[in-house]
Amino acid sequence: MSDRITGNKKLEKRVMKKKVTILIFIVSLFFSLNVEAQCAMCRAALGGKENNVQAQAVNDGIVYLMAIPYVLVVGIGYAVYRMRKNKKTD
Incomplete structure (x- = not known):
């Protein structure tokens, strides 16, 4: 059971990292120097x-x-x- 919980937490972290990366990319498109x-x-x-x-x-x-x-x-x-x-x- 604990392996399943650990796997879910790892998956959640990966999904969160992808979301943050996409958000940073989208925000950077709106700013230019x-x-x-x-x-x-x-x-x-x-x-x-x-x-x-x-x-x-x-x-x-x-x-x-x-x-x-x-x-x-x-x-x-x-x-x-x-x-x-x-x-x-x-």
Whole structure:
């Protein structure tokens, strides 16, 4: 009987951890920071008030190039998750 109670408590803890993780992920989606990243060369070339449009375009390009690897990693991770989940059900 005590093994059953211990197993239930472990299951409850795992479920609670998953819920907290999902909650943190959802909350993090609603918060964003406005960051401006430039390398030293870009900053020197685009410095000054007259190059605001070009500087913003460079910042957008940096963010775009940075996002692609993250999207790929998430896609591959999801594919691996689906394959492992399908193996467990077989």
